[in-house]
Amino acid sequence: MERGRTNHLRLMGAEQQALFEQPETEGAGFAFVVRSMHLDFLRPARMDDVLDIVTWPVAVKGASIMLAQEVRRGEDVLVKAEVRVAFISGGRAQPIPKSIRRLMKADLIS
């Protein structure tokens, strides 16, 4: 599911490297960190299974983003997760950069 979250950001044009150009990310050491997770392991997966990792935003606040994720095998939902992500820069929690908040809000299903 980490790969799903990373690629979600990547395809939104917010590759973590590209954030270097934004003012919030001046100074070393900015990163997204996982603050909390709730996971339900519903069904097992086995060797050779082809899984779909589905990721979508469910809440976009100033200091954190809540993502919902599912691991599916065909129609079966194997794992469900809710993951809260915060933004760290200069070793401290910072507001989520506006560009990312805007992109995520556009995909919110309310």
Place this chain on the structure above:
Amino acid sequence: MTGSLDGEIRDGRHQMRVRVYFEDTDSGQIVYHANFLRFMERGRTNYLRLLGMNQQEFLKEARGDVPGFAFVVRSMTIDFLKPAILDDLLEVITVPEDVRGASIMLLQECRRGDDLLVTARVRLAFISGGKAQRIPKALRLAMEGA
């Protein structure tokens, strides 16, 4: 005897120590969050081990009633409160919160001295013959009385 390698149970709480190595850290130089799940898995495993999971009496009852058994994680709620860094010496604490017929709820913590880094609530189910089964009585009693 493996002595302190598996930690110890005291007052119903299991405690074991984990050292942070380079392989546990990420590009931000802190312990990558999913590694805390691995540390806590070790805590749960050693807790069950010290409760006597691999002692003859338990195995005899279990194998008789429920051959090919295993514990599986059904759900977890985890809060990552503070980071851990290279060389930190962590304490993984595991406490049974609720032991019902077919599932166990464990509370776990990763601490560094007085600092609480991670908390988790983990629900385990007991599987045998590919199906959920009741927790064997011997294990339930051991958790309730430990």
